[in-house]
Amino acid sequence: MTKHFLLFITLICGLFSAQQNAYYQQFAKYKMDIDVDAANYTFQGKQSIDYTNNSPDELNVVYFNLYWNAFKPGSMMDQRVQFQGKTGDSRLNVNGISRLASIPKDQEGAQNIHWIKQNGKLLKFEIQETIMKVYLDQPMKSNSSTKFTMEWDANIPMQIRRSGRNNREGIDMTVTQWYPKIAEYDYDGWAAFDYVGREFHAPFADFDVNIKIDKNYVIGAGGTLENPSDVKGYTDSPSIKADKNDKVNWHWTAKNMLDFAWAADRDYSVESFSVLNGPKVYLVYQKSEKTKAWSELKPYITKYYQLMNAAFGDYVYPSYAFIQGGDGGMEYGMCTMVLGEAKSVESLCGLMFHEGSHSWFQQMMATNEPMYPWMDEGFTSYAEDYVMYQIFPPKEAKPNPFINSLHAYEKFTKSGLEEPAVWLGDHHDNGTAYTYSTYVKGETFLVELGYIMGEENLQKTMKEYYNQWHQKHPTDRDFIHIAQKVSGMDLKWFHHYWINTTKTIDYGIKNVQYDMTSTTITLANNSQVPMPIDFNVLLKDKTIVNYQIPLNLTRTFKTKDINGDFKSLAIWxxxxxxxxxxxxxxxxxxxxxxxxxxxxxxxxxxxxxxxxVK
Known part of the structure; x- marks a missing residue:
């Protein structure tokens, strides 16, 4: 064997190994010092970021997200709201008129960057509204790290969407997507998406955050409070030590999360309890007659985490905070901001369980939400319906936990407004169409997979998805790969139809012919999406006989399902x-x-x- 041949074999093996291990993910460590001027809803910020480039690429620029720059007249978000009018997010408009257009100057959002350095050297940067492009002094080579330091100040905007001051429930500050946040870099390049109202994406990171604020405030946050005895609300007898400006420091840490969010109010109460084999749960809210449902949540939240851990994999973080934030519900690392006022415990749980389930399908299996919003919102909606069906059984029997979503989807397809789920989250032209393509089509994607390959295989797929991809950044291709491995089926065709098109399923019984000893049935495929068919027969003696008509596209066919035993017929x-x-x-x-x-x-x-049959 010649040296040249050995060299050739070595190169080929190296290339093969590189292809087999192509996945990588970036990592950041944030250290922040924030000084809040609560009276004026502003703060001064300093932060350092230790950023690790685990990619095979040399980086000459980095991108940061400056989300609050969207909250002002004439912004891209304002333009988009005006374009969508009444078909857009109702929280962003009143009768089709953008609420952003009328924000007073002193209540606009702003993140003003004073300077940014790389390893002590000033860097050139340019602001493209909610995106900051930074030109590096020294390119970052593959598998290397660098340190960014920066100073900025911020103006907390009027709360119109997610973040903001003085919301309608009276919460002083909801502070989310609030710091210069380094964008994710992966095989698809920088996830430098303009913020015009939808989803977020980021690399996993560690956080060490000091927030200095007036001593009368209580903070709720997604993280571990390192000095609970020094601040208001977390111990019975705190030893509050205010500085000369009557401010106290709140020290929070968090490990391996996508973001850090917090809210502050002078009237917050804090309650906590621990879930067996689960997180410590914090309830941070204003106690009133309108929020009395919060006092009844403990057994329901406990059961929620037990069901989620069993079905979708263990929640990995030490705690989770449900915080009264004032704008619907929005998920963040180790916490969610939700409306506090609720008509019932069940409706409040529905909101909390949806947002809490994002801990799995946004935080732990951290897909690129702007690109694959259906994988986050849709899978989360599936989990929400799954647990709500068990914790709050319906008063009237339902055939499955997802029937309401299936009926809503069926109705919406007749509107003519449906848009493909494959579209980028912010690029849907109709707000209702976005909801259905993302929440409903994403949820029914899993429902249909359970129907195609059997519920047991779907359950195995969800657990294996967690096992392989929690605290990573999976794509739809990764999920389908697991589903195919578990089931032995080819499922690419279904993914294509359901996510990339608006084609529909419509099968029907066309004809029934009764004979002396048998019955002959003709079925018709009246639409565009092919499917295997479960056909069921109820006999007059109440016996149910199940048949399965396999679809040739799956190549391997379902062997069992929730209906029990079935008889396989010829391939369709x-x-x-x-x-x-x-x-x-x-x-x-x-x-x-x-x-x-x-x-x-x-x-x-x-x-x-x-x-x-009559």
Missing amino acids: QWTQREYTFTIPYTKDQLAVLGIDFSQRLADVNQADNIVE
Whole structure:
């Protein structure tokens, strides 16, 4: 064997190894010192960031997000709200008129960068509204680290969306997406998305945050409070030591999270309890008649974490805070900001369980939300319905926990407004279309997978997804890869139809022919999305007989499901518009014939799915 041949083999092996280990993720360590002027809703900020480039690429620039620069007249967010009008987010407009257009100058959002340095050397930077592009003094080589230091000041905006001051529930400050936040860099490049109202993305990071604020304030945050005895609200007898300006320092830390968020109010109460094999939970809210439901939450939240850990993988962080923040609900690292006022415990739990489930499908399996919002909001909605169905069983029997979403999807497809889920989150032209493509189509994506490959395989897929990808940045391709490995099926076709198109499922019973010893049934595919079909027969003696018609596209076929045993019929080719089969039952034996008694198939026309035999 020649040296040249050995060298060739070594190079080939090296390339193969590089391809096999192509995944990487960046990492940052933030240290912040924040001095809050509560009376004027401003603060001065200093921070250092130890940033590690784990990519194979040399970086000559870095990008930061400056989200609060969106909250002012004429911003891109304002322009987008005006374009969408009444079809956009109702929290951003009144009767189709942008609320951003009328923010007083002193209540605009602002993040003003004084300077930024790399290893002590001043850097050139340019502000592109909510994006800051920074030109490095020294390129960052692969597998190297650098230190950024910077100073800035900020103006906390009027609360219109997520962050802000003096919201309608009377919370003084909701401080989220509030610091110059380094953007994520991965195989697709910098995630330098302008902020016009939708989702966020970031590298995992450690946080060490000092917040100096008036001594009468209580802070709720997503992290570990390192000095609870020095501040108001967290111990029975705090030893508050204010400085000459009557301010106290709150010291928070957090490990391996996407962000750090906090809120401050003079009337917050703090309650806490620990979940067995789960996090310590904090409830931070203003006690009043309108928030009395908060006092009843402990057993429901405890059960929530037990169900989530069992179904989707263990919550890895030490605590979680539910904080009355004033604008709907919005998830952050180890906390969520939610509306405090609630009509019932159940409605409050529904909100909290949705936002809390983002800890799995935004924080731990940290997909690029601006690119794949359906993987976050949709999977989170699935988890919400899954746990709510068990914690608050419906008063009237439902065929499955997701039936309301399936019915809503079926109704919306008739509106003509549907947009593909593959679209970038901020680039949907219609706010309702965004909701359905992201929340509803993302949720029903999992419902349909359970129908195609069986619920047991779906459950295994969700756990394996967690095992392989928690505290990483997965894509839809990674999820489908796991689903295919677990089920043995080809599922790429379904992913394509459901996410990349607005094509629909519509199967129906076209004809039933009764004979002396049997019944022959003809089904029709009346739309564009092919599916395997579960066909069920209810006999007059109340026995249910289950059949499965495999679809050739999956190559491997379902062997069991929630309906119990079933009989497999001949394959239905996806190009074939009709399918005929015979069952060994006569008319006087039959009560009901139907497509999918479980009602998981997202069929947009249910009227022709059932035949009552009379």
